[in-house]
Amino acid sequence: MPVVLVGAGKVAHAAHLREVRDLPGELRLAAVVETDPRHVDALRHSGFGGVPVCGSAEEAVRAGARGALVCTPWWTHREVVAECLAAGLPVLCEKPVSLDPAEIDELTAAERRTGLPVAAGYMKRHDPVVRLFVDHCRDRLDQARRFTVDIHDPNAPHQVAHLVPYDPPPFGPQPPRAREALARALGPGSTGAQREAYARGLGGSLIHQVNLVHAALAGSGRELYGSLLHADLWAGGAGVSCRWRPDEALVVDLTHQRLPGHRRYREALEFTAEDGVATLTLPSPWARDEAATLTVESWDAGRGLAERRVHTAEPGHTGFRRQLMAWARQLSGEGDTALPGLADVRQDARAVREAALRLR
Structure with a gap:
């Protein structure tokens, strides 16, 4: 194609x-x-x-x-x-x-x-291990108690310097056009700290995980937008976290920290249900020699038995690769599954925008 x-x-x-x-x-x-x-x-x-x-x-x-x-x-x-x-x-x-x-x-x-x-x-969304995690969450939504995300992100040039045939740009202030776009998106009453967090920790990173939460909640009637409990900013804007409560039984906690001193990216998602915990760990999005790992631990209190299963995928078959393959099939008319689209974008942006405007 x-x-x-x-x-x-x-x-x-x-x-x-x-x-x-x-x-x-x-x-x-x-x-x-x-x-x-x-x-x-x-x-x-x-x-x-x-x-x-x-x-x-x-x-x-x-x-x-x-x-x-x-x-x-x-x-x-x-x-x-x-x-x-x-x-x-x-x-x-x-x-x-x-x-x-x-x-x-x-x-x-x-x-x-x-x-x-x-x-x-x-x-x-195209990583097979991530899809297993989302399916696991969907299957157990009636038992769901907590969904957490914790990201340690160097967000520094060394992450991609070996992949880009020129010196990657340093981490720095948003360019003028970006600042104008952020002002339009958040409105004239927003602060510089809110706009910076919206562009980076929230909109640049956690929007991925907001999308995964929405994928897990799809069809359940539970929404992040409108259920925000609080949003926090600390360390001069290098840390941002949000908590939502989509219903009486479930809370969703998402945290992103920019930590340039950490040489490696770390991302962990955990879904806690009444009868077990599913933990998804993801490597840097730029990595091809590492893969996501899903660990599912469950137990039966009556029988006193526990089970632990670990799922991983062959390195190299990244989400980027599988996304392009799915898109190529869509372009050729052979794809049977719709890719995430603008409806997803709107749902995710509403949730993170609400969080950005609550930051203090």
Whole structure:
């Protein structure tokens, strides 16, 4: 399936380009839309030197593209995705597709108008071990007591320096256009600390896990939005945590900490039910030589018996890879499962936006 890559920056080099290169039977890079000369030059070092560099989605369509993989900075997504849809290209857009409910509504209208789908880059949903975890949670929602997420994230250049053929950008303040987008999304009454947390700890990271919680709760009538108990910010904004109570029996606790001194990324999700605990641990999203691990411990108090099962997947079959494979099937009309889309994006953004506005 010939596709165009829109934006050949960090996430494209650290994840998508190497997967596209290893999936010649599913995807072919027909064009790239990129204006940064450094990023264009880096394509030659990634094995894509012969791919045409275009100035627009329409030009990419003339080069043969039939789908658009959008990897531009998040604050550009509304205009980029809308341009791709107008050019006749279905889209897979990196997360967060948008943090602004008004922009999400605009894209939903464009999706309906063109009849073309916008898939959201929730790559964790495509990891088979994560899917086992979500299914486990769904099967035991009537016994659910607590859902927790704890992330230790270096969020530092060393995480991707070995994957990007140029010096990755340092962690720093949001650029002007991002600050403008955050002000629109949160409103004029929001603080700088709230906007920073919304862009990073909440919208840049925990929105993945909010999406997993929503996937587990789907169809149960339980919602995160509207059930927020509190949201906290500490360590100068490097730590953020939220607690929701979707119903009388269940609480959901999510925490993200930026810890540059930690050389390794750590992510753990735990689902506690009346009769057991399921713990999911995930490696860095950039890792290909590690895999997720799910440990399910259950017990029968009456018989005094316990059971412990461990599930893992073969390294290399990452969420990024399986997401691209699923998208390729969708583009070809062969996929039988819908990818997460704008309805998911809107549900997740409402929950994290509510949390951002409660931060003090």
